[in-house]
Amino acid sequence: MVALSAQAALKARIDTLYRSESRRVLATLIRLLGDFDVAEEALHDAFRAAVEQWSSTGVPDNPRAWLVSAGRFKAIDRLRRNARFQGDFESIVQGLAAADADPADRDFDQVEDDRLRLVFTCCHPALAPDAQIALTLREVCDLTTEEIARAFLVPTPTVAQRIVRAKHRLRDAGIPYEVPGHAELPQRLDSVLRVIFLVFNEGYSATAGDSIERRDLTGEAIRLARLLLTLLQDAEVMGLLALMLLHTSRRAARVGADGDLVLLPEQDRRLWDRALIAEGEALVQRAMATRRIGVYTLQAAIAAEHARATTSADTDWSRIIALYDILRRADPSPVIELNRAVAVSMRDGPQPGLDLIDALLARGDLADYHLAHAARADLCERLGRFGDARSAYRRALALVRQTPERRYLEQRLSGLPSR
């Protein structure tokens, strides 16, 4: 029984190690072996070897270095055996075996560089956005193909194909496994931040389905941003993390007891998570202090303004509009114009806001965006133009794909006075 419990303790220790180190070991193995699939198989082999060997030798001082060495050794061994059947692998094997004699890289900086390499490679602009997201969630966050498929409401084989094709694309295009240099970094970092924000948005405001949020995705996005920030002290990484934390702080208030959507003005602000707000605000200030203020920091600053206000009426709408003015110059997008129009309606009344939204819709930019019609409906209702409100709610309802949002819009529509 003693032996058995020692075995169980080792198993638990290795499981913990897998959770904390497997992504680091994988990131280094991809660099050493030059191939995602070979590295994944090597990672599997390394942990299996650990289970076998550590029961007699004990856990080594530096388990991560041990796992990297074991994985690399097993991969070379496997390639060598395959070469007997295929012939064409021998040159690769010789190249790998000749590589540096001590690949275990005890140097912590090197290991952290490998993690950054992995993030930047998974988010490489040569890959389609869907592929970037799937690959990042699987390789960096260790989600299974099935979990990713469930989270995005996509069939599992579709996600699997995206991952397989992305790996082939990286290989065929000869994309180097590296952290981009200074000249390239801002643009490449944009791509990484966009992947993280897309994951967060899909989790925070699901485009379709029965629930408003999918917490697994918001949690993964925040985890990723935290990881990125430990690796790269960049203002926009701070801004993005702040933005996600500030949004998440309202989580308990934005869903009613019955699963219904509660909009910002009606939320019970006592339910907001003060710890997340404090962390988010501190990050906004750090980002602002760098004087290199980007679009995520600006959006986080707007979210921080909302977080600061004790009531909706108490909100500093002028400051929010001023931030939107900077934001729309940095990132001209119709959705930002729409949000700015809503802020204008809060400060100056429904008519000026409605004029802005009508101008936007007249340009055709947001014609298929349900929230544009929902905002228009709300402003028409506040102006007593119930007929216009009714048709705008109907237009929004024709476009909405998420059940709680649909219920909310239906309630607003049926709440309109009849004629």
Next chain:
Amino acid sequence: MKYLLLIYNDPDRLGAMRKEEFDRELAHCYERAHELMAEGRLLSSERLQLPDTATTVRIRDGAMSVTDGPFAETKEYLAGFNVIEARDLNEAIRLAAGFPWAKTGSVEVRPIAQSLP
């Protein structure tokens, strides 16, 4: 998760192979199978006899019928199957691609539904 790998052979492709080539692929397959079996990732593995040995049983309106076949429209035929344990579908695909049979036909990867309680 458990996955079933259904291995389909293409007789044209197999026929075009030289004998030593085929023997080498088969030896590779067995080595890979033994390795995965020892690791507990290959749970079962069987080769089937040729499709002309197949019989199909049906009961319709209470009466049983037995026919030869099926003889599918396509040339590829079911030649064997593996049941594997993998972390996710992409790992299952990677293991499937590690057998030589994807080159001589195709391998269908199917997740196994949860077993009966």
